[in-house]
Amino acid sequence: MLADLDALRGIGAVETGVVRPAYSETDRLARAWLVERMEAAGLAVCVDAIGNVFGLPPGEDKCILVGSHSDTQPEGGWLDGAYGVIVGLEIARASLERGGPPVACVSFQDEEGRFSSLAGSRVWAGLMSQDEADESRDVTGLRLGQARLEREGLPASREVSPDRFSAFLEIHIEQGPILDTTGERIGVVENIVGIRTEKMSFLGEQNHAGTTPMHLRRDAFQGLNRFVSLINERLAEVAAPATVWTVGHVDLHPNANSIVPGRVDFTIQWRDADTARLDRMTEIIYAAAGEAASDLGLEWERFGCDLIAPTRSDAALVEALAAAAAQLAPGKWRRMPSGALHDSACVSNVMPMAMLFVPSRGGISHNFSEDTDRDDLALGGEVLAMAVARLGERI
Amino acid sequence: MLADLDALRGIGAVETGVVRPAYSETDRLARAWLVERMEAAGLAVCVDAIGNVFGLPPGEDKCILVGSHSDTQPEGGWLDGAYGVIVGLEIARASLERGGPPVACVSFQDEEGRFSSLAGSRVWAGLMSQDEADESRDVTGLRLGQARLEREGLPASREVSPDRFSAFLEIHIEQGPILDTTGERIGVVENIVGIRTEKMSFLGEQNHAGTTPMHLRRDAFQGLNRFVSLINERLAEVAAPATVWTVGHVDLHPNANSIVPGRVDFTIQWRDADTARLDRMTEIIYAAAGEAASDLGLEWERFGCDLIAPTRSDAALVEALAAAAAQLAPGKWRRMPSGALHDSACVSNVMPMAMLFVPSRGGISHNFSEDTDRDDLALGGEVLAMAVARLGERI
Numbered sequence: 001m002l003a004d005l006d007a008l009r010g011i012g013a014v015e016t017g018v019v020r021p022a023y024s025e026t027d028r029l030a031r032a033w034l035v036e037r038m039e040a041a042g043l044a045v046c047v048d049a050i051g052n053v054f055g056l057p058p059g060e061d062k063c064i065l066v067g068s069h070s071d072t073q074p075e076g077g078w079l080d081g082a083y084g085v086i087v088g089l090e091i092a093r094a095s096l097e098r099g100g101p102p103v104a105c106v107s108f109q110d111e112e113g114r115f116s117s118l119a120g121s122r123v124w125a126g127l128m129s130q131d132e133a134d135e136s137r138d139v140t141g142l143r144l145g146q147a148r149l150e151r152e153g154l155p156a157s158r159e160v161s162p163d164r165f166s167a168f169l170e171i172h173i174e175q176g177p178i179l180d181t182t183g184e185r186i187g188v189v190e191n192i193v194g195i196r197t198e199k200m201s202f203l204g205e206q207n208h209a210g211t212t213p214m215h216l217r218r219d220a221f222q223g224l225n226r227f228v229s230l231i232n233e234r235l236a237e238v239a240a241p242a243t244v245w246t247v248g249h250v251d252l253h254p255n256a257n258s259i260v261p262g263r264v265d266f267t268i269q270w271r272d273a274d275t276a277r278l279d280r281m282t283e284i285i286y287a288a289a290g291e292a293a294s295d296l297g298l299e300w301e302r303f304g305c306d307l308i309a310p311t312r313s314d315a316a317l318v319e320a321l322a323a324a325a326a327q328l329a330p331g332k333w334r335r336m337p338s339g340a341l342h343d344s345a346c347v348s349n350v351m352p353m354a355m356l357f358v359p360s361r362g363g364i365s366h367n368f369s370e371d372t373d374r375d376d377l378a379l380g381g382e383v384l385a386m387a388v389a390r391l392g393e394r395i
Numbered sequence: 396m397l398a399d400l401d402a403l404r405g406i407g408a409v410e411t412g413v414v415r416p417a418y419s420e421t422d423r424l425a426r427a428w429l430v431e432r433m434e435a436a437g438l439a440v441c442v443d444a445i446g447n448v449f450g451l452p453p454g455e456d457k458c459i460l461v462g463s464h465s466d467t468q469p470e471g472g473w474l475d476g477a478y479g480v481i482v483g484l485e486i487a488r489a490s491l492e493r494g495g496p497p498v499a500c501v502s503f504q505d506e507e508g509r510f511s512s513l514a515g516s517r518v519w520a521g522l523m524s525q526d527e528a529d530e531s532r533d534v535t536g537l538r539l540g541q542a543r544l545e546r547e548g549l550p551a552s553r554e555v556s557p558d559r560f561s562a563f564l565e566i567h568i569e570q571g572p573i574l575d576t577t578g579e580r581i582g583v584v585e586n587i588v589g590i591r592t593e594k595m596s597f598l599g600e601q602n603h604a605g606t607t608p609m610h611l612r613r614d615a616f617q618g619l620n621r622f623v624s625l626i627n628e629r630l631a632e633v634a635a636p637a638t639v640w641t642v643g644h645v646d647l648h649p650n651a652n653s654i655v656p657g658r659v660d661f662t663i664q665w666r667d668a669d670t671a672r673l674d675r676m677t678e679i680i681y682a683a684a685g686e687a688a689s690d691l692g693l694e695w696e697r698f699g700c701d702l703i704a705p706t707r708s709d710a711a712l713v714e715a716l717a718a719a720a721a722q723l724a725p726g727k728w729r730r731m732p733s734g735a736l737h738d739s740a741c742v743s744n745v746m747p748m749a750m751l752f753v754p755s756r757g758g759i760s761h762n763f764s765e766d767t768d769r770d771d772l773a774l775g776g777e778v779l780a781m782a783v784a785r786l787g788e789r790i
Contacts (some may be wrong), residue, residue, distance in 0.1 A: 211758070258664060338605075
């Protein structure tokens with residue numbers, strides 16, 4: 001089906017390259033290309049107000065929805081998102097051509113969060129209003145509500161009800177090292193981790209780095225250092241193997257060699273598949289922040305935790321994917337969690353969902369060098385097509 | 396002498412305010428104002444190529460040089476530098492008026508390092524060539540060599556040989572909390588600390604913060620955290636009361652909530668009056684960096700240590716200042732080190748020097764709210780004037 005990967009090349013086959021941040025010109029060209037391909041496959045195309053592109057089979061019967069997103073990171077690779085969209089299109093096309101069960105396909109908009117992570121699937125699944133999404137801004141300050149008005153090459157906006165679909169299936173590259181390390185070729189995703197992201201600050205006193213004795217300092221960066229040491233020790237005690245936490249963003253003020261930092265703004269993010277463990281981690285993190293601040297004479301603030309709940313894949317869909325994987329990749333597949341967030345997590349709010357992973361070479365993603373063996377890309381598509389065909393017969 | 400502080404107000408009495416980064420329009424206006432005041436006081440004015448402004452008494456006899464700098468931080472207060480310049484001008488003026496010993500005054504250029512810290516006194520004292528200074532750039536990329544060419548309102552460039560002077564005396568606000576905390580009014584500076592500033596990096600592997608298990612991470616920020624914990628513990632074991640160390644600048648890459656940092660660039664700065672202790676601290680710091688990197692599977696780099704050697708004040712000058720302080724502020728003065736760098740440190744390369752401090756309210760400096768009691772400002776000037784008069788008689 002995907003043996004020659006022509007379709008995957010096609011989605012990025014526009015003059016300015018394959019990088020497609022949401023609502024960029026290349027993203028619009030890719031969506032216009034998708035619209036053409038969907039129509040050529042005999043699907044009815046709807047592009048909703050936020051820019052999600054649906055290809056619907058003829059008739060009004062409930063059908064399975066297969067897809068992912070075609071927008072990319074600013075320096076993203078060729079597979080992150082586009083792979084799942086093209087597999088969706090190919091399964092929908094092939095099923096229609098062969099008289100199989102009705103299958104629809106989709107490319108969600110702004111999964112990568114140029115404006116707001118998963119904006120397209122969030123709005124579609126009723127987890128965020130269009131008005132709320134419209135207020136989100138990219139790094140230049142542009143509002144999503146402004147950016148989405150440019151629809152050159154796309155049909156007039158038309159909404160698609162989630163009621164039309166019986167299930168959502170998404171195939172994606174793993175974006176992590178597990179399958180690549182074990183040499184397995186297929187991952188059946190049993191759940192998607194919950195993510196909590198908190199922006200915090202330690203506030204001390206900005207001072208001269210030469211004239212302020214150590215014992216009179218209230219150094220905000222030392223507060224962060226104490227905090228990180230405390231959480232490393234305490235989170236390790238409650239962590240499962242897939243539990244992770246990250247301090248990925250740090251801004252020191254005034255960030256000068258000769259000035260004791262008076263303030264540090266930072267984010268701490270923690271992920272786990274289990275809500276109870278996420279709650280326990282939250283307690284540890286807040287307690288450690290309070291303790292670090294108190295030890296060093298600092299104040300601390302937090303600015304509201306961004307919460308994304310863990311999501312379980314639908315058990316019946318998981319078994320269908322597992323059966324297909326066992327048949328087409330015997331001994332070369334595993335059940336696994338997803339440590340990354342995907343559109344599936346949002347869509348699970350309105351219908352059963354499940355996901356498949358193929359390996360990421362070296363675990364690398366969000367990078368131009370992101371890649372996957374061509375055979376694995378083809379195998380992933382075949383496993384998903386087999387599962388969809390069997391599920392479609394049952395519906 | 397400085398009872399009404401008119402002269403101190405005068406140096407900043409220009410339309411655009413009192414902030415005077417080196418070579419800014421306000422800095423030039425302040426220097427032009429100084430030139431006028433020096434001439435009005437009967438001093439011969441020389442402004443050298445880099446922009447240091449000298450006021451020289453008539454005759455060719457060796458004389459004492461008194462002064463500081465009149466450039467300021469971008470958000471600096473009214474006393475940092477200007478105080479010492481105005482006291483120098485007043486002592487030179489008064490000594491000439493009263494037929495006392497010959498005294499010269501000076502305002503050095505770019506002490507605050509818009510282009511390069513202490514650039515004016517460094518070049519004048521032969522510690523840096525004019526060519527080297529000319530290549531230094533401000534944050535906008537402008538070269539000092541370009542900026543210094545604008546001399547509107549200043550006389551043609553003329554060099555002044557350090558051979559003309561027998562000693563340098565500088566009075567400055569403390570910029571720290573010691574005198575303010577103890578309630579003392581005068582500090583006699585016995586030495587200026589040495590400063591070592593090293594730019595370093597930890598290099599790990601940038602990765603997805605959801606899909607990369609903790610044990611497979613090579614998180615550069617965790618390397619910095621380990622490093623800071625190690626040095627805090629080990630430097631405390633060798634520290635004297637005035638020893639300080641600071642991580643004041645940190646840049647994380649790519650600095651995103653959901654990405655394991657692949658690189659962190661930072662500076663570590665350490666200060667002490669004793670070269671042997673500075674050397675021991677250097678060893679501890681490099682060893683800790685290597686250990687942190689090795690523990691966490693990182694690489695580390697350092698980009699060359701910026702070294703400023705500790706400086707001792709001249710013993711005879713210190714005793715002259717101490718005698719005047721004991722007479723005018725009995726029980727209200729102390730001998731102390733300077734944790735901040737000053738022009739005096741450079742000038743000590745070519746002549747004996749010593750410094751006086753007056754208190755900084757709340758220890759605050761490099762801030763618009765920097766301030767000192769008017770009585771303390773006047774007292775500092777009187778102590779310095781008394782010491783200069785006695786030293787001048789001896790020469």
